[in-house]
Amino acid sequence: MSNEKKGFPKFLKIILIIVFVAAAIVGYLGYQAFLGPSVTDKEAYLYVHTGDTYADVLAELEQKQIVKNVRFFDYAAQAMDYPVAVKPGKYKLTPGLSNRRLIGNLRGGYQEAVKFRFENIRLKENFAALLGKNFEADSAAFLRLLDNADVAEKYGFTTANFFSMFIPNTYEIYWNTAPDKIVARFHDEYNKFWNTERKDKAAALNLTPEEVSILASIVKGEALHKDEMPKIAGLYLNRLKRGILLQADPTVIFANNDFTIRRVLNKHLTIDNPYNTYRFKGLPPGPIMLPSIAAIDAVLNYEKHDYIYMCAKDDFSGYHNFAVTQAEHMVNARKFQRALDARNIKK
Known part of the structure; x- marks a missing residue:
């Protein structure tokens, strides 16, 4: 019988099947790691603090079950060079978001601004506590600024009347903005208000x-x-x-x-x-x-x-x-x- 009439070698069939199955598995894993739904509904936001490393972010994702499979996230993050591009911020989490989209937001620092509204604040301590609740810095850091005579004088106030610089309204400010920058933002709004x-x-x-x-x-x-x-x-x-x-x-x-x-x-x-x-x-x-x-x-x-x-x-x-x-x-x-x-x- 000639070679043309012989069947396809069995061992080649097995190899092809193995290759096909392996490719399918790799494709499936790649899809899950990059494009498949990953973000859960456990948390509304991911907070990346100033100074956090990639290991800190990974631990936060795993501890709070923010992604379905942290290994898939890690694989995608490594491939997208995220470990060397960690940026602090408050990042909105949308259930079903893929790792690729999430990592893209994290790499680009595309965080959501805090819509900060205040009114009926009686004391500086109350205001500092509210600021500390809404932003990365704690209330003590804000209170130190509010009580600082040099800071008050810089903006044309005394420590007694400095509190009047903060006009109750709604502001959009990034969560990780430094306290002194937030105070400067309020001063800008004060100047706009006092037209x-x-x-x-x-x-x-x-x-x-x-x-x-x-x-x-x-x-x-x-x-x-x-x-x-x-x-x-x-x-x-x-x-x-x-x-x-x-x-x-x-x-x-x-x-x-x-x-x-x-x-x-x-x-x-x-x-x-x-x-x-x-x-x-x-x-x-x-x-x-x-x-x-x-x-x-x-x-x-x-x-x-x-x-x-x-x-x-x-x-x-x-x-x-x-x-x-x-x-x-x-x-x-x-x-x-x-x-x-x-x-x-x-x-």
Whole structure:
């Protein structure tokens, strides 16, 4: 029988089958390592800290089960030279994302910015804690900056009024941004906020932007309703113009450092503290809280009237009764005191 009629050698068939199976396995493994769904739904973000090595990233992926198979990720990462291109950041994780896409994001540093919003912040310590919760640096690092006289002076503030530089709003900032860079970003936004129009309105009140913010913090402390802010601002501006003590209860609470006070008593008014506007004339040295944009604009666009007294309404609606004379004010004050007594609010 001729060679042409002979069957294909059996050993070659076996070799071809082995090669085919091996190629299929390699192809499957390659697909899984590079292109197959890899990212799980265990975590929403991967945090790569400043100074982290590739080994740190790999350990984080394995510990938190961020990828289905960490060996496949490692194989793809090595092939894509990621171990020498680790970049810190907060990276969004999409379930089903392939290793190739994930590694591409990590290599390129394509992180998602933090949408940071703040308002109703009372103390620098509260603000530092919020910053530390949202960004890589801890709260202590932020507090050191907020208390640093040189940093405050660099931006044209004192340590007392530096807090007014931070305008409550929504900001997009990368998670691993250094604290000093974040502060610089807030300063840029402060300058944008205090445009020519706002500066001119402040000058018309014979106030600096910092003083407007201090007064706005008092207005914010007094007002539960935004629509009443311009009237309250007008009242305090009347007192400032006439040289009358502001006698603002929120400043007394701040001076006593007791934010549980619901009823300001005579004992609270005796504290020797520059924030006690029952004893010290004019504005306190700094804001008693971060004023809202609404409160700042309420001062700049205050309601013109002759009121110099106000007292919370006895219906506890959060609104106030306003008065021109002390006699009118005492009538309103007695109503409110009786309402407090009726509710057994003693302090």
